[in-house]
Amino acid sequence: MLTLERLEIVQDDFCLTANLSVPTGARVAVIGPSGAGKSTLLAAIAGFLKPGSGKILWDGVDLADLPPGERPLSLLFQDNNLFPHLNAAENVGLALRSDLRLSSSQKDAVTHVLERVGLKGFGNRKPAALSGGQIARVALARMILRQKPLVLLDEPFGALGPALKGEMLTLLADLLDETGATLLMVSHDPDDAVRISNQTILVAEGIAHPPTDTATLFANPPDALKNYLG
C-alpha cells in the first residue's frame, strides 16, 4: 500500500499537499488541469523531489532515504524513456544490471520479455529505428523486468495516436494482470482514466485528493473537476 502522509511539496511559490493512500494492486488515474502538480506528485514519489514535510510510505516503510533507483517502483516519463545510443535489448537489460554485464540467463530473460511485448527480433535496434509504439513497448518490457510492485506512468503514451494509445493501454492492463503491480498513471485524457483505472486521484488547486471510484467521480464531478472538464 502506498501512503502519502500529510505530504507537502513546495517549489518556489507552488505548493501541493496530499494525505491519501492507495491500496496494493489498485489502478489509479491521476487527473487534473495542467500545472496542477500531477507530474510533481509522481516526481516526489519517485524520489526526484524532496518533500517539504510529510512522509511517503510503501507498505509502512518510509522511502525518504532511498535514492530513486532503489525505491520499489518503476517510472515511465512523457518522453526520453530510452537511451538513444543503446539498442532495445540493452535498454531493457538495464532493468537487471545497471552496468549491463548480463549473464546468459539474464540475456535470455531480456529476449523473452521483448517477445512478450511483441518485439521479437527487435533487440538489436536502436530507438531511432523504432516507431513511437515500439519505443513504448520497449519501455514497458523494461518495466516488467524490473519487477517493482509500484508502477508510475507520467503520460507515457501522450504522443501516440488514439488507436496506438488504446493498444498500449490494453497491453499495460494485461501486464498489470500478470504482475499484480499497483498503478498510478497521470493523464490529461478522462477517457484514459475510465478505461484503465478503477480509482482516480484528482489533483487541483494545490491538493491531491484521495482516490475515489472513477465512475462515481465522473458521474458526479466536484467543482474543480467540472472546471477542468469544461
Add this chain to the structure above:
Amino acid sequence: MAKRLVPIKPVDGLGAVSAALILLLTLGTLAAVVTRAEGVSALRPADWAALRFTLWQAFLSASLSVLLAVPVARALARRQFFGRSALITLLGAPFILPVIVAVLGLLAVFGRSGILSTMLGWVGLPPVHIYGLHGVVLAHVFFNIPLATRLILQGWLAIPAERFRLAASLGFDNADIQRVLEWPMLRAVVPGIFMVIFLLCMTSFAVVLALGGGPKATTLELAIYQAFRFDFDLGKAALLAVIQFGLCAVVAVIAWRVATPAGMGAGLDRTVERWDTSNPVLRAQDFTVLVFATLFLLTPLVVIFLKGAGAVWTLPDVVWWSAFRSVLVALGSAALAISLSLSLALLAVKLGQKRTAGFVEGIGYLTIAASPLVVGTGLFIMIFPFARPSDLALPVTAVVNAAMSLPFALRALSPALRDIENDYGRLADSLGLSGWSRLRLLILPRMRRPLGFAAGLAAALSMGDLGVIALFADPESATLPLQMFRLMTAYRMGDAAGAALVLLALSLCLFWIFDRGGRVDADT
C-alpha cells in the same frame, strides 16, 4: 529546485582531485613564484617599458582586429555566395593553426624579402619592417580577425529575421537599419569581443618571441622568458609573473563582466534575408572586403605550402624526432585536458544549483588568467629542488598545455553534460545508473561529439604550442614548434618552411582525427 537525493559517489572524487590540481597549477605556481619575488622596488625602467608595450600592443591589436572584422562579418551576414561556408570554416582555422607557422607565413609575405617588399621595390619604395610593434600587431590581427569576425557574425545572425522583415515593411533603407538594428547589436557584442582579444594578445608569447624583442618591443611574457632563460634571475621572473597574472585576472574579470560572447557557436551557415542591400555600391563594397580578407588570411598559408612542399623530403632527422615528441606531448596533453575538464564538469553538474558548482567550474576557467610562462616558471621553481627541469620538459609542457586548453574544453563539454542530465538524468536515476556505469553507459556515449571536438582542440593547441617548452627544453627535448623556431633564427628558411608544413599538417590531422572520431556513428 528541491535538493537532489542522488548521493555523491567516488567518481566525483576525481573532480575534486582535478580541481585541486588546477589550483596547484595556477595559484600554486603563482605562490611558488611569489616566494621568490623581491618586491615592487625591483622594477626597472625596462620592466615598465615591457608593461606599457604589453598593454599598448594588445590595445592596438584588439582595436584593429575588431574594426577590420566588422565589415567582413557584415558582408558574410548579408551575402550568400559560392564558397561562403568554406570561408567561414577557414575563419575557424587560426584557432588550431600553430602560431609559429603563421609567423613564418607572415614573414614570407610582409617580411623584408617578402612578397610585399618585393612589390614595393618594383615601384621604388623601401621594404617594410615587420620586426617590432608593426609585426607583433600584424600577427595578432592575423590571428584575431577571424575570431572577431565569427563572433560578430554570430551577433548579426542573432538579430531575428522578423526584425529585418519589419524594417523592410516600414521602408527602412540601409542607413536606417544600421542605426536601428545593427549599431545596437554591435554596441552589445563588440566590447566583450574586444576584451577577449585584448586578453589573448596580452598573453601571447610565440608571436612576440619571433617578431618582437629588444627594448622597444618586449612584452611581460617575453620579459619573464628572458629573465628566466638568459639572466636566470628568478626573483625578477617571479615579480613579472605576479604582475602578469594580476593584469590578466583583471582583464579576464572585465571581459567576463561585459558579457563574453558564446564560444565557438555553430549555425553560421545561414544568411538573413535583406531588402536593403541590393544596391551595386554595397555589393562592390562587400565583394572587396571579402576578397581582401580572404587574401590576407590565405596568402601566408599558401606561401608556406609552396615553400615547404619541396623542403619536406630533405628535412634533417632532428626535425622528424621533434615532430614525434610533439605528437606524444599533444596526445598526452589532450588526454589530460579531457580527464580534467570532464571530471570538473561532472562534479559541477552533480552539484547542480549550488554555489559550489559555479566555483568548481570557475576553477577550470582560472587558467585564462594564468599565462603559460607564469605556470612554467612556477613549476620550474617547484621542480628545481627535486629534479633537473630539462629532464621533465616534455611532461611539464603536456601538463601546462592541458591546463591552457581547459577553458575551451569546458566550454564544449559543460553544456553537453547539462543537456544529458536534463534529458536522461532522471531516467538514469530511476534505473539506479550511477558511478562508473553511468559514465560508461550514458555520459561517454552521448558526449562523443563534444569530447572528440575538445580532444582535437587540445591536441592541436598543444601540438602548435611554443611557450613553456622554450623555457625548459634543451636541444635533445625540443618539440617541433621549437625546432622550427630554431631553424628560423638560424636563417634556414627552407627547412623552417618544410618543418612548418609538417607542423601544420600534424596539427590539422590531430584535430581532424579526434573531431571525426567523435562524429562517426554518434547517435544524437
